[in-house]
Structure formats: structure tokens, C-alpha cells
Amino acid sequence: MTEGVMLAWFAPSDLHRLRIADTTSDLVRRHAARNPATQSGPEPEEKRLASPHGTVPNIIGVHLYLERPDGTVLLGLRYPNSAFAPSTWHALAGHCEQENAIACLIREAREEAGLHIERQDVELVHVIHHIGKPRNPPRMGLFFRARTWRGEPKLREPDKCLQWKFWDPAALPDDLVPYTRLAIAKIQSGELYSETGWPA
Known part of the structure; x- marks a missing residue:
């Protein structure tokens, strides 16, 4: 080929x-x-x-790593009827839809939380190659940091997210999507890549 x-x-x-x-x-x-x-x-x-x-x-997902000056990071509590991770905290995220990854991130941030991010203020901080169940398609999760942004998180899609909250990375919620927890820890330690869920 x-x-x-x-x-x-x-x-x-x-x-x-x-x-x-x-x-x-x-x-x-x-x-x-x-x-x-x-x-x-x-x-x-x-x-x-x-x-x-x-x-x-592989399915490509983008994730927003939004960190305030005090070090806290933004997470959203997913709706109880969500197909993925119901009633669980997760980063602001979405799938690419015939668009590049940064364009997707900017769109999702605006649509989901009313945040305005400029392309030049975005940097890639972590990539996690993960798989949920053995028969599920693999996913490549791209975590981007927004160095600056405009607006405060608002509930723009209440059927998907119940609330936005900034959390101390040292005291994250127990009911957090596992690969998101891993990605945050790796970002905190400056590691760019990780894997999870793959068979040994």
C-alpha cells in the first residue's frame, strides 16, 4: 500500500x-x-x-486544558444520560468533524462553554492513546492548553453538561474520567505522551 x-x-x-x-x-x-x-x-x-x-x-478527540493563574483546572460534570461517562467529571472535549484539531477545540469551547480562544494562544500539552473496552476503536486524545481566553465558563449545552468547575489538580473529584485524570497528572509533570487501556 x-x-x-x-x-x-x-x-x-x-x-x-x-x-x-x-x-x-x-x-x-x-x-x-x-x-x-x-x-x-x-x-x-x-x-x-x-x-x-x-x-x-483511530477516533480523534480534542480536550481543553484550561488552567487559571491559581493552578486550578476546568472540568465539567457530564449529564446523567450521556452516552459516554454519565454523571462523571471530564475535560471540555469533542470529536473532530471535517476540521483540524485546533479549529475543533476553538469551536467546542465556544459551543459548550461560551469561551473565546484564539488559535495563536493554543499549545499542545499532552497526547493520550487510549482504548476503553477491547472491542472499542482506539482513540487519540489531544489535550490543548489555552494560554489566554475570553469569557467565563457558561452552561451552553445543559443537556450535555450540568456544571463547570475549576478544580485543584491535587484534589480532583473521585468520579473523574480515568484517562482525563491520567492526562492531567502527565501535564502537571511535563510529560507529552501516555497510553492506557491497551492489553499488556
Whole structure:
């Protein structure tokens, strides 16, 4: 395979998520419509994404490491019905949506908490390569520090987050997403990379 090219399987229903030529998308959808026998219904995400050779695209998540001058860091308490980590504290975070990682961070900070961050004020402070359950797709978590920002955290999406609070890194809440706890500790010690959840 040519270096820099990644192959992955996608269901026709997932084509809207891809940057793909309209002609190619139309061709795949027409083929799927003419061959319904090959369609066995929705498959689990991890099975859809895996190639025959075991290559699985990694999900990219961005996280805001917002630290006030007193050293406290911002965390949000996730809504009880959240699909991921309900009723648990977590960094302000989101998935890249056909955008670069810093653009995603700036968008998520504005949408979720009403914070205004400029690109030149963002720096990468930690990368954590993690996996939840063995069959889940791997995730690459990028933690960015905002050196300066405008605004105070507000509940802009109360269906996702119940409250924002600044915490002392030495006294973080017990119900904190484990990989977020690890990332904060690594940021505090100046380590740029870590891994968690992978089989030994």
C-alpha cells in the first residue's frame, strides 16, 4: 500500500461522514440499492471500521486544558444520560468533524462553554492513546492548553453538561474520567505522551 494512504470499510449509510466525490457517493448508493441482499443491516461501529487486515481508524478527540493563574483546572460534570461517562467529571472535549484539531477545540469551547480562544494562544500539552473496552476503536486524545481566553465558563449545552468547575489538580473529584485524570497528572509533570487501556 502506498505510504500515507489508509483503507477502511464504510457502510453506504456512512458516506455522508466522508470527504468523497459526489459521483463516487452516487455510484456506491446506486449499487447498494440494486443489491439489497448484500446489506445485512447496521453493524457495530468497531466491525464497520475494521479492515480485513485488522487496520482500524483511530477516533480523534480534542480536550481543553484550561488552567487559571491559581493552578486550578476546568472540568465539567457530564449529564446523567450521556452516552459516554454519565454523571462523571471530564475535560471540555469533542470529536473532530471535517476540521483540524485546533479549529475543533476553538469551536467546542465556544459551543459548550461560551469561551473565546484564539488559535495563536493554543499549545499542545499532552497526547493520550487510549482504548476503553477491547472491542472499542482506539482513540487519540489531544489535550490543548489555552494560554489566554475570553469569557467565563457558561452552561451552553445543559443537556450535555450540568456544571463547570475549576478544580485543584491535587484534589480532583473521585468520579473523574480515568484517562482525563491520567492526562492531567502527565501535564502537571511535563510529560507529552501516555497510553492506557491497551492489553499488556
